[in-house]
Amino acid sequence: MPQVDTARFLQDLHDLRKIGAFKTGVHRPTYSPQDMESRRWLMQRMEEIGLEASIDGIGNVFGRHRGPGPHLLVGSHIESQNEAGWLDGALGVVAGLALARAGLPVDVCAFADEEGHFEGGFLGSKSIIGELSEEDIDRSRSRNDGTPLREALKAAGLAGLPRMQIDPARYKGFFEMHIEQGTQLERGGLRVGVVTGIVAIWQWRLIVTGQQDHAGGTTMAERKDAGLTAVRLLAAIDREFPRICGERSTWTTGRILLEPGAPSIIPGKADVLFQFRDVSMEKLQEMEATLRMLVRESNRRERCHTELISISKATPALCDPVMMRALGGAAEALAPGAWQEMPSGAGHDAQYLAKKMPAAMLFTPSIGGISHHWAEDTKEEDLALGVQVLAEGAARYLAGAK
Numbered sequence: 001m002p003q004v005d006t007a008r009f010l011q012d013l014h015d016l017r018k019i020g021a022f023k024t025g026v027h028r029p030t031y032s033p034q035d036m037e038s039r040r041w042l043m044q045r046m047e048e049i050g051l052e053a054s055i056d057g058i059g060n061v062f063g064r065h066r067g068p069g070p071h072l073l074v075g076s077h078i079e080s081q082n083e084a085g086w087l088d089g090a091l092g093v094v095a096g097l098a099l100a101r102a103g104l105p106v107d108v109c110a111f112a113d114e115e116g117h118f119e120g121g122f123l124g125s126k127s128i129i130g131e132l133s134e135e136d137i138d139r140s141r142s143r144n145d146g147t148p149l150r151e152a153l154k155a156a157g158l159a160g161l162p163r164m165q166i167d168p169a170r171y172k173g174f175f176e177m178h179i180e181q182g183t184q185l186e187r188g189g190l191r192v193g194v195v196t197g198i199v200a201i202w203q204w205r206l207i208v209t210g211q212q213d214h215a216g217g218t219t220m221a222e223r224k225d226a227g228l229t230a231v232r233l234l235a236a237i238d239r240e241f242p243r244i245c246g247e248r249s250t251w252t253t254g255r256i257l258l259e260p261g262a263p264s265i266i267p268g269k270a271d272v273l274f275q276f277r278d279v280s281m282e283k284l285q286e287m288e289a290t291l292r293m294l295v296r297e298s299n300r301r302e303r304c305h306t307e308l309i310s311i312s313k314a315t316p317a318l319c320d321p322v323m324m325r326a327l328g329g330a331a332e333a334l335a336p337g338a339w340q341e342m343p344s345g346a347g348h349d350a351q352y353l354a355k356k357m358p359a360a361m362l363f364t365p366s367i368g369g370i371s372h373h374w375a376e377d378t379k380e381e382d383l384a385l386g387v388q389v390l391a392e393g394a395a396r397y398l399a400g401a402k
Contacts, residue, residue, distance in 0.1 A: 191335050
């Protein structure tokens with residue numbers, strides 16, 4: 001079994017936590033000064049371990065193992081959501097450092113913008129597998145303040161640097177360790193989750209067009225209230241989706257903007273961001289068909305017209321069964337009866353790496369299921385156990401676990 005220095009692993013996590021500290025969490029939006037400081041910190045840790053560290057033109061930080069293979073790629077991301085948790089993403093990167101320090105032949109990567117501060121999201125993992133074009137970069141803007149991605153890269157000192165692409169032939173597979181961001185493990189009294197698959201996220205924009213008018217002078221019979229039409233449509237979605245969704249399907253209205261947004265003006269436009277998630281392509285397609293039917297029905301009944309625009313459709317990723325068995329064997333050896341197989345309800349860099357090589361994920365519990373919030377946390381003993389399971393699973397997989 002690889003000898004993981006869990007004390008150093010936990011210390012690295014706490015050291016990284018100090019960069020961009022916010023309450024008990026962190027605030028490190030992509031390409032911010034705090035984010036770039038964390039990337040420089042990571043490169044120093046990589047060099048200390050003996051990895052060859054570099055940063056590329058999209059912000060990916062890469063630590064290349066200098067010895068012979070077969071190699072594994074291990075990583076996640078280190079930027080955070082705004083005023084969010086200290087473990088989301090960072091755990092997987094620091095776990096990669098721990099495996100390298102334990103002598104395993106791993107390359108470690110922190111992929112840029114998994115959190116989607118810029119339009120398109122997953123910029124780093126898309127770029128490293130060759131799925132991010134220069135045109136994609138030209139189009140992308142910050143979702144926080146509208147800054148063009150090109151300007152953000154220049155301000156971060158990344159403009160002009162080449163963007164690296166991985167050679168899949170170098171790797172036997174990709175491992176990512178992550179907090180669960182849910183309550184399944186905690187509710188079950190379990191300490192480790194071996195991920196079976198990663199959901200795809202399908203993003204939509206609903207634009208409702210009505211008639212802006214006076215809130216007092218326009219009678220209820222005359223109104224074309226885009227806000228009310230949007231609310232009724234979203235309520236219809238919430239009624240109908242449970243009839244056709246899967247066991248772990250989710251759907252979320254993340255933003256509703258009403259124009260002009262004044263208390264005494266009837267909204268003339270509603271701009272809604274909506275998404276749904278599932279691990280089944282068939283179920284995703286069924287949810288899309290239902291969404292389109294509900295929009296058609298709304299347009300038949302309502303005074304306001306709704307336009308449905310597809311923003312993005314990711315592909316679900318199933319984890320590699322051999323890698324899963326290696327992780328499961330390690331979990332049973334180190335935490336007998338305290339682990340389970342489970343799907344991931346969140347998107348991760350692993351779903352993009354899975355397009356180029358076998359991939360697998362390992363979950364640790366989240367206290368209260370809290371994530372994307374500064375109160376996010378996990379017991380240190382669960383963090384230490386998780387990295388030991390990851391190292392043992394990686395060693396088993398390298399040794400040819402069946």
